[in-house]
Amino acid sequence: MTEEAPREQQLYVHYHDGGVPGRRRVLTGKAAKQTFTALPRIDMRRLFSDELEDRQELAREVGAACRDVGFFYAVNHGVPEEALGDTFDAVRRFFELEESVKMECHNQKSQKFRGYEAFLEGKLDPSTRGDLKEGFLMGEDATDPEQNRPVTPLTVEPRNQWPSSPEASFFRPAIYAYYNHMLSFSKRMLRIFALALDKPEHHFDAISTTPMTNIRAVHYPPQQSDADIGIGAHTDFCWFTLVCQSHTAVPALEVLNHNGIWVPVYPESNSFVVNIGDFLKLVTGGTWQSTVHRVRNMGGEERYSMPFFFSPNEDGRVSVLEQFRKEGETYEEIVVGEYFQKRLDVDRTTHIEGEGDGQTKRRAYI
Numbered sequence: 032m033t034e035e036a037p038r039e040q041q042l043y044v045h046y047h048d049g050g051v052p053g054r055r056r057v058l059t060g061k062a063a064k065q066t067f068t069a070l071p072r073i074d075m076r077r078l079f080s081d082e083l084e085d086r087q088e089l090a091r092e093v094g095a096a097c098r099d100v101g102f103f104y105a106v107n108h109g110v111p112e113e114a115l116g117d118t119f120d121a122v123r124r125f126f127e128l129e130e131s132v133k134m135e136c137h138n139q140k141s142q143k144f145r146g147y148e149a150f151l152e153g154k155l156d157p158s159t160r161g162d163l164k165e166g167f168l169m170g171e172d173a174t175d176p177e178q179n180r181p182v183t184p185l186t187v188e189p190r191n192q193w194p195s196s197p198e199a200s201f202f203r204p205a206i207y208a209y210y211n212h213m214l215s216f217s218k219r220m221l222r223i224f225a226l227a228l229d230k231p232e233h234h235f236d237a238i239s240t241t242p243m244t245n246i247r248a249v250h251y252p253p254q255q256s257d258a259d260i261g262i263g264a265h266t267d268f269c270w271f272t273l274v275c276q277s278h279t280a281v282p283a284l285e286v287l288n289h290n291g292i293w294v295p296v297y298p299e300s301n302s303f304v305v306n307i308g309d310f311l312k313l314v315t316g317g318t319w320q321s322t323v324h325r326v327r328n329m330g331g332e333e334r335y336s337m338p339f340f341f342s343p344n345e346d347g348r349v350s351v352l353e354q355f356r357k358e359g360e361t362y363e364e365i366v367v368g369e370y371f372q373k374r375l376d377v378d379r380t381t382h383i384e385g386e387g388d389g390q391t392k393r394r395a396y397i
């Protein structure tokens with residue numbers, strides 16, 4: 032009996048879900064449930080087919096993956112391999128710039144948390160010294176002419192922060208080239224999700240006309256210690272995320288299955304990792320998984336990734352779809368932008384509100 036407490040603690044995996052701490056019991060032996068031990072791999076060629084039947088067949092595979100895993104590999108996605116390679120090159124070059132150049136656009140100067148995040152500033156897992164990563168976040172911004180978005184009272188203020196040094200001038204066009212590819216892929220993908228939910232293909236289009244979108248370019252240096260974490264365990268707050276990851280021999284991205292076991296996501300060149308975010312979980316009443324994931328970069332190589340987060344319109348309202356409602360229950364509508372800002376605020380406050388001295392952090396992480 033006296034041993035119970037410490038043992039119990041070891042038997043749970045802790046994470047951030049919907050911005051609040053959660054935990055999952057580790058189940059082994061007879062207690063273990065039937066759950067995934069690898070990610071499904073889905074051929075996306077049918078996304079571009081003119082035949083509805085092909086798209087429906089794809090939707091059935093996608094729907095099963097969303098229900099059982101919440102993650103899958105998308106192969107043959109149609110985005111040219113060189114375009115992805117060029118973006119990785121630009122991202123690598125950006126992170127190699129002097130700290131002072133990157134700090135010009137430090138995210139603590141931004142209401143929407145856009146721009147550069149230095150090493151150890153993120154801290155999703157409070158038991159660590161902070162995320163062993165540096166990142167750059169951009170997103171929807173009607174004042175960036177590249178986006179061609181309508182300026183409304185809600186969107187009149189600039190949101191993105193770009194580095195201003197001439198040495199970094201290659202970065203913005205490279206990120207926008209990638210952004211455009213990912214945005215058009217995502218709009219098609221959303222229709223497949225609608226089909227997978229037995230809705231007409233265009234069901235979600237009306238609340239995704241001016242979607243909230245983010246790219247987070249991330250650099251994870253190799254970890255020296257198992258006590259560190261690249262990004263702490265969390266779920267994503269979006270419709271869905273597309274992750275392009277650089278090739279490392281040892282997988283770094285890990286996905287939590289129902290038994291509380293971390294399943295490695297092996298890098299596969301020219302594929303996206305697709306994962307369900309909170310809004311698709313919400314509209315399906317939790318039938319689809321917004322699966323917990325984290326990054327540990329233990330293989331001794333530098334790692335880069337470029338998640339693209341695709342969300343509904345900021346003023347869109349989402350609620351549980353009719354077919355997932357239970358009789359007698361009441362269901363609220365949530366305003367997408369409000370939920371999003373709440374999650375962002377949690378991220379902001381879990382970031383070390385330091386003096387913004389990236390130099391010290393960089394020295395400190397080694």
Ligand SMILES: O=C(O)CCC(=O)C(=O)O
Pocket residue numbers: 247249262267274276284324325326335336337338
């Ligand atoms: O780097 C990755 O593979 C995933 C990053 C991630 O989970 C995130 O930025 O939300």
Ligand SMILES: [Fe+2]
Pocket residue numbers: 265266267324
């Ligand atoms: Fe994530």
